[in-house]
Amino acid sequence: xxxxxxxxxxxxxxxxxxxxxxxxxxxxxxxxxxxxxxxxxxxxxxxxxxxxxxxxxxxxxxxxxxxxxxxxxxxxxxxxxxxxxxxxxxxxxxxxxxxxxxxxxxxxxxxxxxxxxxxxxxxxxxxxxxxxxxxxxxxxxxxxxxxxxxxxxxxxxxxxxxxxxxxxxxxxxxxxxxxxxxxxxxxxxxxxx
Numbered sequence: 001x002x003x004x005x006x007x008x009x010x011x012x013x014x015x016x017x018x019x020x021x022x023x024x025x026x027x028x029x030x031x032x033x034x035x036x037x038x039x040x041x042x043x044x045x046x047x048x049x050x051x052x053x054x055x056x057x058x059x060x061x062x063x064x065x066x067x068x069x070x071x072x073x074x075x076x077x078x079x080x081x082x083x084x085x086x087x088x089x090x091x092x093x094x095x096x097x098x099x100x101x102x103x104x105x106x107x108x109x110x111x112x113x114x115x116x117x118x119x120x121x122x123x124x125x126x127x128x129x130x131x132x133x134x135x136x137x138x139x140x141x142x143x144x145x146x147x148x149x150x151x152x153x154x155x156x157x158x159x160x161x162x163x164x165x166x167x168x169x170x171x172x173x174x175x176x177x178x179x180x181x182x183x184x185x186x187x188x189x190x191x192x193x
Contacts, residue, residue: 031168046099056181057081069103
């Protein structure tokens, strides 16, 4: 295991999943798609499947819109935001059969949620009522209905919660979505070489 040196000490870095673990994750997601899923599990399955194909950063995932999906969900347009700045580059990434099936399932759930919230083109939306931290004239928090755009923090929170909640994910997913992204990116680079 490698470590990060800060000040006078070292902080061990969490190991990233290996190729076999990524393959097992894809199999687990495929099993989920074969049965009944809650809206939260449906959304997480689509997020993870898309992550396996794209190795997108959490902010890049959060910014996806339905217009970024190709015909029959066969590709997705991802705007890459390099760490530490730099030029934003967009690319079309071909999606796997797993991702296409997961997106199809999620888009059905999303459609119902978005209709109640008066529409958005963002791909990932909230599942429950939430507040936006703004107070109305009477001092009450403004409640946002389900179906509102999911921000990056919400996406990361759904990953952390789902990792612990759904059978099989705790053993397959690292603590942080970024660790998963790095493992997928490393595997993509290894197989491209």
